[in-house]
Structure formats: C-alpha cells, structure tokens
Amino acid sequence: MAASPKPRKIIHVDMDMFYAAVELRDRPELRGKPLVVGGRPDSRSVATTANYEARKFGIHSGMSCAMARRLCPHCLFIPPDFRKYRRVSERIHAIFHEYTDLVESVSLDEAYLDVTRNKKNEASATRLAREIKRSIFAATGLTASAGVASTLFVAKIASDARKPNGLCVVRPEQVMDFIRPLPVLKIPGIGRVTNARLQRLGIRTVADLEQRSLPFLEEHFGKFGRYLFDIARGIDERPVTPWRERLSYGAEETFASDIVKKGPLLEFLRECSQRVFSELHEEGKLARTVTLKVKYSDFQLISRRCTRDNFHSSPEEVYGAACALLARTEAGTRPVRLAGIALSNFEPVRREKEMAVAPLFKEVKSD
Numbered sequence: 001m002a003a004s005p006k007p008r009k010i011i012h013v014d015m016d017m018f019y020a021a022v023e024l025r026d027r028p029e030l031r032g033k034p035l036v037v038g039g040r041p042d043s044r045s046v047a048t049t050a051n052y053e054a055r056k057f058g059i060h061s062g063m064s065c066a067m068a069r070r071l072c073p074h075c076l077f078i079p080p081d082f083r084k085y086r087r088v089s090e091r092i093h094a095i096f097h098e099y100t101d102l103v104e105s106v107s108l109d110e111a112y113l114d115v116t117r118n119k120k121n122e123a124s125a126t127r128l129a130r131e132i133k134r135s136i137f138a139a140t141g142l143t144a145s146a147g148v149a150s151t152l153f154v155a156k157i158a159s160d161a162r163k164p165n166g167l168c169v170v171r172p173e174q175v176m177d178f179i180r181p182l183p184v185l186k187i188p189g190i191g192r193v194t195n196a197r198l199q200r201l202g203i204r205t206v207a208d209l210e211q212r213s214l215p216f217l218e219e220h221f222g223k224f225g226r227y228l229f230d231i232a233r234g235i236d237e238r239p240v241t242p243w244r245e246r247l248s249y250g251a252e253e254t255f256a257s258d259i260v261k262k263g264p265l266l267e268f269l270r271e272c273s274q275r276v277f278s279e280l281h282e283e284g285k286l287a288r289t290v291t292l293k294v295k296y297s298d299f300q301l302i303s304r305r306c307t308r309d310n311f312h313s314s315p316e317e318v319y320g321a322a323c324a325l326l327a328r329t330e331a332g333t334r335p336v337r338l339a340g341i342a343l344s345n346f347e348p349v350r351r352e353k354e355m356a357v358a359p360l361f362k363e364v365k366s367d
C-alpha cells in the first residue's frame with residue numbers, strides 16, 4: 001500500500017479590516033469611532049470596509065453608504081486611497097516571500113503560503129505564522145489574522161476564526177471536529193444563492209453536508225457537488241499556486257439612477273465590452289469566459305457566466321455574449337442599479353510575474 005503523503009503546511013494570512021485599518025493607522029485621532037471607507041453617504045457609492053465599531057451597527061462591505069449612514073448617523077466616511085493600499089500590499093507580499101515563494105495572492109490583503117518547505121528551515125508553521133504576523137506589524141503598523149492548516153480551505157476558515165489579530169491552528173487530526181459544526185456559508189465558494197439552495201435541502205452545517213451522497217450533491221449542484229462532497233470530508237487538494245495571474249478583467253458601474261429599460265443597459269454593456277476587451281488585449285491575452293454582473297435596485301446581486309471552447313477574439317464577440325447573458329436576467333422588468341462585465345479564463349500567452357489584484361467581482365457568488 002502506498003504511504004499517504006505527509007500533510008502540507010499552509011498559512012492563510014488576511015489583514016484585519018484592511019482599508020479601514022490603513023486609514024486609522026494614518027489618522028489615529030479617528031480611532032474608536034465608527035468608520036467606513038467608501039464614498040460620500042449622499043452619493044450612490046458603496047462601503048468597501050467598515051471598522052469593527054461600525055460593524056456593531058450592522059454596517060458591512062458592499063452596503064450602500066446611504067444605508068450605512070441610516071444605521072449609524074455619526075459614522076465617518078473616508079474616501080478610499082487604493083494606491084496606498086497597494087503599497088501596503090506590496091510590503092506584506094515582500095514579507096511573505098522572505099518565507100517562501102509558494103505564495104498565492106487572493107486579493108490585496110489576503111494570501112496563501114505553502115510553508116511545508118520554507119526559506120527559514122522552520123518545521124513549525126505555527127511559529128512561522130506568528131513571526132509573519134509580527135513582521136507585518138513591525139513593517140506596516142497593521143495587524144493580520146492567520147490560519148494554519150494542511151489545506152487551503154481550512155486555513156482560510158481558520159484565519160477568520162479569531163479575528164482580529166488572531167492565529168488559529170487546525171491540525172490534520174482536528175479538521176473534522178473543526179469543520180463539522182460550521183454553517184455551510186463559511187465554506188469558500190458558497191455564497192448567498194448556494195447557501196439558500198442548501199438550506200432548502202435541509203443542509204445547514206458541514207456535518208449535514210457530510211451526510212449527503214456524492215450522486216445527491218452532483219444532482220443538485222453539478223460539478224460543484226464534487227467540491228462540496230470533498231470539503232465535507234476535509235479534502236482539498238488544491239495546491240498553492242504562486243503568482244497567479246489576474247483572475248479577471250472587468251468594468252462595472254453603479255448608475256446615477258436605476259435603469260429600467262434594456263436599451264441603455266445594452267449600450268452600457270457595449271461600451272464595457274470594448275473597454276475590458278482592450279485592457280486584456282493590451283496584455284496579449286484572450287478570454288474564454290464572460291461574466292455579467294447585475295445588481296437590482298433592491299441590492300440583490302446576481303451573476304451569469306458563459307464559457308466557450310474558443311476565445312472571444314473581438315469586443316463584438318464579448319458584447320454578443322454579454323447580450324445573451326443579459327437575456328438570462330430580469331433586466332428590462334426589474335430596475336438595475338449596477339451592471340458590469342468581466343473576462344476570465346485566459347489564453348496562457350504570457351505568464352507575467354505580477355501580483356494578483358483583488359478580483360473585481362470579489363463579492364459576486366455565481367449561481
């Protein structure tokens with residue numbers, strides 16, 4: 001019998017209330033006050049981050065600033081300074097690379113590190129995680145939370161378990177006890193839509209999921225069923241993939257007023273297709289997948305995506321796909337607040353070493 005491979009040592013690092021923390025570091029007089037990084041509350045902009053004081057009022061990322069102000073009238077609103085966040089992000093990534101080059105950036109403030117073998121020749125991933133956190137704080141004055149586990153998904157859930165400034169270590173023999181009680185919404189990749197579908201099937205926790213057979217899950221969730229089946233057993237063999245390319249190129253807009261008619265939406269999508277296609281093309285890439293994102297006036301966010309066998313080789317082709325996707329939404333009957341498209345699944349022409357940027361559709365959970 002083949003010996004089972006030794007468990008890997010994965011660290012997932014995630015900065016605490018990242019944008020807000022950077023602003024509070026630079027403006028200490030604001031500490032202790034509820035704060036949102038986002039546009040003006042009288043505009044239609046959205047909160048990118050809320051500090052913990054603001055979260056106590058129910059404010060969260062993705063919420064409109066107007067709503068945030070209704071929940072907490074004395075909340076402060078600070079405009080985002082992306083260049084500054086990017087600089088901090090580069091600094092923390094430089095620290096990660098002092099430990100290993102097996103670093104996978106997920107967004108500006110989040111990365112996976114495979115430290116099974118590492119540049120410090122340190123056997124304890126826990127010790128390394130502690131050192132990385134300390135080093136990030138020394139370099140940036142910001143706290144990070146870290147999760148240590150033998151798989152990506154458990155490390156990610158663990159980094160969230162003791163926020164802020166937390167460290168959570170889940171040893172291989174503890175994985176099942178750690179994940180079984182979790183609500184399925186904690187599983188990376190499960191968003192509101194899939195969660196609702198799971199709830200309807202009576203699946204609330206990972207333990208409930210574990211009870212279901214593979215054919216059952218595949219029947220209800222297609223390919224994603226396999227992922228769910230494995231996750232419920234603590235299995236996740238995805239490797240840490242260093243210097244991942246940008247996940248998607250996208251453009252989106254929150255409209256000045258909600259759009260009810262399809263005509264102006266199509267016009268907007270045509271413009272978007274042109275813009276996004278050009279951006280991708282300039283980098284010598286073509287995409288197979290087009291994703292359309294639509295937020296209705298009641299903030300329900302949906303995405304529709306299509307993947308072809310061959311690449312979309314012109315902006316018109318991208319636009320054609322976007323139109324077909326729009327037909328699968330309720331646009332035209334329900335008012336639309338925001339729309340956008342993203343291209344992904346690239347032709348691997350050039351794999352430049354570049355840091356992944358925050359995926360544009362981070363908050364979209366495809367259904």
Ligand code: TTP
Binds near residue numbers: 019
């Ligand atoms: P997160 O790591 O999801 O959140 P956070 O760092 O603000 O808070 P936590 O302590 O819970 O980790 O996102 C990192 C940054 O990405 C966040 O500071 C702002 C940005 N962001 C958005 O712009 N829009 C979003 O919808 C989300 C979720 C994040």
Ligand code: MG
Binds near residue numbers: 014015016017018109
């Ligand atoms: Mg974070």
